[in-house]
Amino acid sequence: MxxxxxxxxxxxxxxxxxxxxxxxxxxxxxxxxxxxxxxxxxxxxxxxxxxxxxxxxxxxxxxxxxxxxxxxxxxxxxxxxxxxxxxxxxxxxxxxxxxxxxxxxxxxxxxxxxxxxxxxxxxxxxxxxxxxxxxxxxxxxxxxxxxxxxxxxxxxxxxxxxxxxxxxxxxxxxxxxxxxxxxxxxxxxxxxxxxxxxxxxxxxxxxxxxxxxxxxxxxxxxxxxxxxxxxxxxxxxxxxxxxxxxxxxxxxxxxxxxxxxxxxxxxxxxxxxxxxxxxxxxxxxxxxxxxxxxxxxDHWLSHGVKMSKSLGNVIDPMTLTKKYGRDIVRWAILENSQVEHDNNFKYDDVAKCRSMFVSKWGNLINRCCNAKSKFNLGRAVTQTCQNIYNEVDFVQAWEAQYPDTETHQLESIFVQLRLLQDQFDMRMDYFQYNHILRDIWKLIDQINLFIQTTKPWDRILPHVKQDKIIFLAMDICRVMAIYSQPFIPQLSNLLLDRIDVSPENRSIKYAIFGSDHSYGLDANDASKSVPIQREVADYEY
The missing domain is CATH 3.40.50.620 (HUPs)
Known part of the structure; x- marks a missing residue:
């Protein structure tokens, strides 16, 4: 409650x-x-x-x-x-x-x-x-x-x-x-x-x-x-x-x-x-x-030591954004902290966080929406949503069409999604932000694994199966980006922009699998840029 x-x-x-x-x-x-x-x-x-x-x-x-x-x-x-x-x-x-x-x-x-x-x-x-x-x-x-x-x-x-x-x-x-x-x-x-x-x-x-x-x-x-x-x-x-x-x-x-x-x-x-x-x-x-x-x-330490000007280990938050970007720093601090314990700041944690956004989340969207991939997210959303309105529909349709193939992975993905959704309010109430953010990464990892397993780029794969794979991956990304808005207000919207989710469809009402049937129409356009760049400015610390 x-x-x-x-x-x-x-x-x-x-x-x-x-x-x-x-x-x-x-x-x-x-x-x-x-x-x-x-x-x-x-x-x-x-x-x-x-x-x-x-x-x-x-x-x-x-x-x-x-x-x-x-x-x-x-x-x-x-x-x-x-x-x-x-x-x-x-x-x-x-x-x-x-x-x-x-x-x-x-x-x-x-x-x-x-x-x-x-x-x-x-x-x-x-x-x-x-x-x-x-x-x-x-x-x-x-x-x-x-x-x-x-x-x-x-x-x-x-x-x-x-x-x-x-x-x-x-x-x-x-x-x-x-x-x-x-x-x-x-x-x-x-x-x-x-x-x-x-x-x-x-x-x-x-x-x-x-x-x-x-x-x-x-x-x-x-x-x-x-x-x-x-x-x-x-x-x-x-x-x-x-x-x-x-x-x-x-x-x-x-x-x-x-x-x-x-x-x-x-x-x-x-x-x-x-x-x-x-x-x-x-x-x-x-x-x-x-x-x-x-x-x-509790308080923050710097690489395991209490911060002190004399030791030269004081972390200046104003300079961190110059290298990593503000939303990356926001996420990294909240993912690597608990209110009930002293927390240990490491630059490596922030660098790792940015790397994960680039290689896991950003790359997942880029793979599914890149113009060279020959995928079509708009078609995938339109075709899949004709008969599918939630995760139960999706699993049943998948099992009916492709029995005994990747069903266990699908079910595991949706179990993780329901766990996140069911516990979100409680974890927010008790400031357990780190659990929420790590659960989001678990889902992103599971989707990346599903893409690797199903190989939607395989030339012999029929479009209807390819579309279902792409829809699953991007709809989970869409829901996760909506849930991420309180944590990374700018970057979450860049992720949603990249897959053409309209501003009106970014509310809590749409943080449900299969709830948005209108996005992705221009997501595979060659003019679209990646939501987060790999290169960052040089910074000495």
């Missing part, structure tokens, strides 16, 4: 440096989900954006020679939008936390939580990490040989601070959070299951401490002022998390918004607690509905 989703979000990204592979991965996961929902006819929103306040931005701006932090983030935000454009990330809203509507929402959320009695003022002391924008307890701080202190969660440096802050009563929500994370199966609020268990176990064993949600303005000037107290600035996470509502509606109207709370947040594991503890607590305090679920993905 499909999980209702009308609103899909990436985390908003911190523009203190150029975007990297992790940013792209979150965006690809969300984009495929959004395109699939739209493909099925669902009115869905996809929101992304940038988190532009905080001490890290304030310090990075000064370090880079900007007196005004807004000018600094203005210089970086276009890079994030360019990344989305390069990879066809089809968001509906790009939210910036410096927008006035967002600032108004943050202040309103603060006022509601304060009115409900969940915000109070007190003295705060503890170990603060600028990199993580959070305090850590003494138990998670260790002193290094060089005299510096690190926290054991992220290994980032911490320094001791004592100051007056406003606090949010996070401790009041321990039991409600335990109940929230105890839900399993289709009702689970966090996916994958391993992350849900991790969060739940920690909630059951570690009492939550109230959360400092402001900083003195003299230390943090680049932030939203606390309502009615300009000496204090709103803590970055209380600010940032509110973006998911700001992208849709004023906070006072969100309870009647058609997209909220049918929301799926897609985030990296490093910000899991902020989204799975803080965010639902803020919403519960304000008596607002919670989003539907949070999907947590």
């Amino acid at each position: 499909s999980l209702l989703c009308r609103h899909i979000t990436t985390p908003i990204f911190y523009p203190n440096a150029s975007p990297h592979l992790g940013h792209l991965y979150s965006s690809l996961l969300a984009d495929v989900q959004f395109r699939w929902n739209r493909f099925k006819g669902s009115d869905t929103k996809f929101t992304t954006g940038t988190d532009e306040h905080g001490l890290k931005i304030q310090q990075a701006a000064l370090k880079n020679g900007f007196k005004d932090p807004l000018q600094f983030v203005d210089s970086l935000v276009p890079q994030f939008k360019q990344l989305d454009e390069n990879y066809a990330i089809n968001y509906t809203t790009f939210i910036r936390t410096t927008q006035q509507n967002h600032i108004d929402n943050v202040k309103r959320l603060w006022e509601i939580c304060q009115e409900e009695g969940y915000i109070y003022e007190d003295t705060h002391q503890g170990w603060y990490s600028v990199s993580d924008e959070t305090f850590y307890p003494e138990s998670k701080v260790v002193k290094q040989d060089n005299g510096k202190y690190l926290n054991t969660e992220t290994n980032n440096e911490v320094t001791f601070h004592q100051e007056i802050n406003y606090f949010f009563k996070l401790s009041a929500f321990q039991e409600q959070l335990i109940d929230l994370h105890s839900k399993t199966g289709s009702g689970a609020w966090v996916y994958p299951e391993s992350k849900r268990i991790q969060l739940l176990n920690e909630l059951k064993t570690t009492p939550l401490q109230d959360l400092s949600i402001s900083r003195p303005s003299e230390r943090l000037s680049w932030a939203i002022p606390v309502p009615n107290d300009p000496k204090q600035s709103v803590y970055v996470w209380f600010d940032a998390l509110t973006n998911y509502i700001s992208a849709l509606s004023p906070i006072d109207n969100i309870s009647t918004n058609q997209y909220w709370p049918h929301t799926t947040h897609i985030i990296g594991k490093d910000i899991m607690k902020f989204h799975c503890w803080y965010w639902p607590s803020f919403l519960m305090a304000a008596q607002l509905p919670l989003p539907r679920r949070v999907v947590v993905h």
Whole structure:
């Protein structure tokens, strides 16, 4: 059963440096989900954006020679939008936390939580990490040989601070959070299951401490002022998390918004607690509905090693498209990743992916539609579809005309096709994109094998059998290209263009074998080019 989703979000990204592979991965996961929902006819929103306040931005701006932090983030935000454009990330809203509507929402959320009695003022002391924008307890701080202190969660440096802050009563929500994370199966609020268990176990064993949600303005000037107290600035996470509502509606109207709370947040594991503890607590305090679920993905390594500028192994997603093309990179990343594990990026995987598109899928279409082949896809579609409307009809007709020849191969192809179709929705719901893409390759491999076995180019083969072979091969390719549109939006349409599938016949309605009787009329024309070129530009990495 499909999980209702009308609103899909990436985390908003911190523009203190150029975007990297992790940013792209979150965006690809969300984009495929959004395109699939739209493909099925669902009115869905996809929101992304940038988190532009905080001490890290304030310090990075000064370090880079900007007196005004807004000018600094203005210089970086276009890079994030360019990344989305390069990879066809089809968001509906790009939210910036410096927008006035967002600032108004943050202040309103603060006022509601304060009115409900969940915000109070007190003295705060503890170990603060600028990199993580959070305090850590003494138990998670260790002193290094060089005299510096690190926290054991992220290994980032911490320094001791004592100051007056406003606090949010996070401790009041321990039991409600335990109940929230105890839900399993289709009702689970966090996916994958391993992350849900991790969060739940920690909630059951570690009492939550109230959360400092402001900083003195003299230390943090680049932030939203606390309502009615300009000496204090709103803590970055209380600010940032509110973006998911700001992208849709004023906070006072969100309870009647058609997209909220049918929301799926897609985030990296490093910000899991902020989204799975803080965010639902803020919403519960304000008596607002919670989003539907949070999907947590792991990180990317580079050839088995954590990416680091000092090691020179950081993957720049903006340059990958120059060699391989954006849809090849999209497919390669999603085929070679799982949300529940750290993933290992290899250039060889992307090169192999392009090679497979050229030699397996592209070559299959070229063999069946090449003008020199003497095949005729238009005739094959017209003749075969006179009596055949689905795979059962096809197998029965084949067995009746050509008993005991390749029937087992045919049946195996259709079993694989039904498996893909039956599991597609479920696998999309649970972000198992790699299984979908590998199943598509299995079908392409099976069709290539069928072509090799049946040899439609054999001169003694009657046209009627030749047509059935060509129709089978190209109709499976047609269905696979339709299913591939959320993953490779440009290349899938080039594949469909190559066999003359009309734009109106590329919807989910036509992702069924034998459902389109009108394509292929000019597919064997000598002027048609191959859908994907073998040669690519030189690129050093």
